[in-house]
Amino acid sequence: MRVRLRFAKTGKVRWTSHRDVARMWERAFRRVNLPLAYTEGFSPRPKVSFGLALPTGHESVAEYLDIEFDPERTALDFDCEALPATLTPALPAGITVLAVVPLDERVPSLQDDVAVCRWEIEALGATPEAVRGMVDAALAAPALVIDRERKGQVAKDDIRPGIRALAVIGPGEGGVTLAAELATQPRTVRPSELLRALHPELEEGNVRRTHQWSERDGARREPIPLDATRAPHALERVS
């Protein structure tokens, strides 16, 4: 049996890396003794697949994770809805399980499925008017070429096609908050790259991923429908 979890990563823990988060999950699964399926081989690992990496330092309320249970050790009446309350206390403060649903065997992997992410990005170092001007200019531009480093090689890349939507949505704590819908396919546009393309002097404040979507037949879908579960959020921590 496979299930998909949605979780948030907020607060100080956002300074950990994608790999760090993977290790936190492995420890949490063992702490609550979940009957996960394990890989074969010299060092068995639980069968877990993570979605798109969240850059270190960014927050998110829309992270996803697929896990697979060992059918021989999992009761038939296994209750998915209880998982958020069980798992959240076993995770570091700031990692909160928001929803869990059982997964159809044919559902494609998160990595392949997600096409667009929505971000809220705090831009520092310019007035709201100036940022609005930058946004308008960027949206009007036929191309936005930036230097991207990939495997030690610097390449020119046009990120304009990857910007699906972009707007100033308000003043933030110390800057201007942007909402951006950025593609993850065929190439991912990162919030830091967007800011660089808007203006080289803009500095990045708080960045938060609010949605991940797949796109099929012109429709967008969340990896877990937003009303999929009414399980109470578990906010208390163990010990």
Added chain:
Amino acid sequence: MTSLWPRIEPLLAKVQKPARYIGCEDGAQTPSHRAHKVAWLLLYPDAYEIGLPNQGLQILYEILNERDDSVAERAYAPWIDMEAQLRSRGIPLFSVDTHRPAADFDLLAFNLSAELVYTNVLNCIDLAGVPVRSSERGPEQPLVAAGGHCAFNPEPLADFVDLFVLGDGEEVVSEITSVVGNWKRSGRTPGSRQQVLRDLATLPGCYVPSMYDVAYDGPHIASITPRYPEVPDRVEKRTIADLGEWPYPKQQLVPLTEVVHDRLNVEIFRGCTRGCRFCQAGMITRPVRERPAAQVRAMVSAGLRRTGYDEVSLTSLSSADYSGIDDIVGGIVNDPMCQGTVAVSLPSLRVDAYTVGVASEIAKVRRTGLTFAPEAGTWRMRKVINKLIREEDLYGAVESAFSQGWQRVKLYFMMGLPTETDADLEGIAELARNCVAIGREYSSRVHVTTSVGGFVPKPQTPFQWVGQATVPELRRKVGRLKDATRRLKGVQLRWHDPEATLAEGIASRGDRRVGRVIEDVWRAGGTFQEWSEHFRLDLWEEAMARHGLSIDWYVHRDRDRDEVLPWQHLSAGLHADFLWHDWLDALAEAGVEDCRWTPCYDCGACTGYGIEHVVASPVAPAGGSQGTGQDLATGGRVPVQLLSGRRA
């Protein structure tokens, strides 16, 4: 509540590995500071990922936070990029628990586990906004303390550290807390700093360098004398008699980011009496004190459940010597709670106690990295250093491992040992070659990684008088080993930088005059000297020359029995006569047995302190050649050809 977090957080996007600075580990505490509580900042003067797992620091962290009259937080050396950010904005060193400025604490207490971190100690004091020299600190500034193995010759840091603690810290931190608490309540009036240091100097195990005068006669030390009548002539180390009374850490810190030794660590015994003559740890932590097996089991099972780790390391100086180690390992591996997914690792394995039984239990889950340390290439050399393992012990151990499916084994050796000849050195290559040949019986892909480090004579050991090999000599030895292993398939040679060995030698047996060298190296930017990419021997050599100190005199010279050594007034309990006679025995190539299982030879560690070994089994573990009545004179060889019949 003064938290620097709002000023630190904006820097985190600008530095590598920002998780080093956030705290938030499972097990981390957010103590409430109160006027009557003595606040300790426990510092590990190296990068977070090296310092976090340190068990000594974690033990004291818990003990101090459990007390009503103290609180403790932690700090680690900020990496170079973070240091630049902090300095450019005038932000001081901070604790990772509540991000409090370091100078707000009453004590900055450093863990000294290696000499090359000394420049980082100075850097941390400076980053805290505290004068690096003890003599320039006022009553408003924290006391700077240090403990750990290097405290057994802390003289190179004597000008910078107010107070050193010798030996086990579990009990003495409470006594220090009481004295410092009185000072705090008295309002830390002008001049009171001197008095509190004088009071601390009378606590057993506490060494306050400013309470001692050192007189010189040319390059030699003429005398080391206490400045006040109540200050002891000789500071004796502290030793906890029963490890079972100290089941710490109870809440081992689980870091959020990758660190070394990222697993559950349970200390199964402290101290070691194998008597290896080069080993400072073994000499200064006597006697052996085993943790009761039931407590080990309880700590392992509670720790695994709490942390979610899938690996537990049973730590000590020689874990296979623990009475009933097979039962403990088997118990963990076969525990239904662990579902066969918890791996066990045993650091510091002696080859003569590594059996097929232990190997097969470990292999049931995961083949954890396996390092054996024969230390020297020939039986003659191993008699000199008293590492009395025979070649067949080593071959038996590697065969146990290879037969249980291991493909890679690491061997650790030293070069530049006293009386070492090229034949001893070539013995290293031969041992490695024979180990590969044994492995080939089981798999064609076996690898034997052979690591060789330059020997640094350490204070409080029988080799404290001997001259260290020079850099050119160590380079020549590396060259010979390269030649000897070049054509050996499956043998990978690795060696430690001889230049770093030299700098370690300067700090290891240095006296107070070397303090100026440490300060110069630090001022010239020589931090993180443990890291090869930052190590700069030129800074050390220039500083030695600037202060008219001879590297040859400090590092490469043999000492006489009568010489006043810089650590003469500091005692790990070992009689000077014992150390000297053990040195003579080394020259005579004579071994001594392990006194856990044989009669006492009165080194002083038990008799002097009225304590004794705490060992569950009166007999040595199976396979051990020491203390088991086996003939130590043979040092037999197992020709590899004899083993080839086993394939059938």
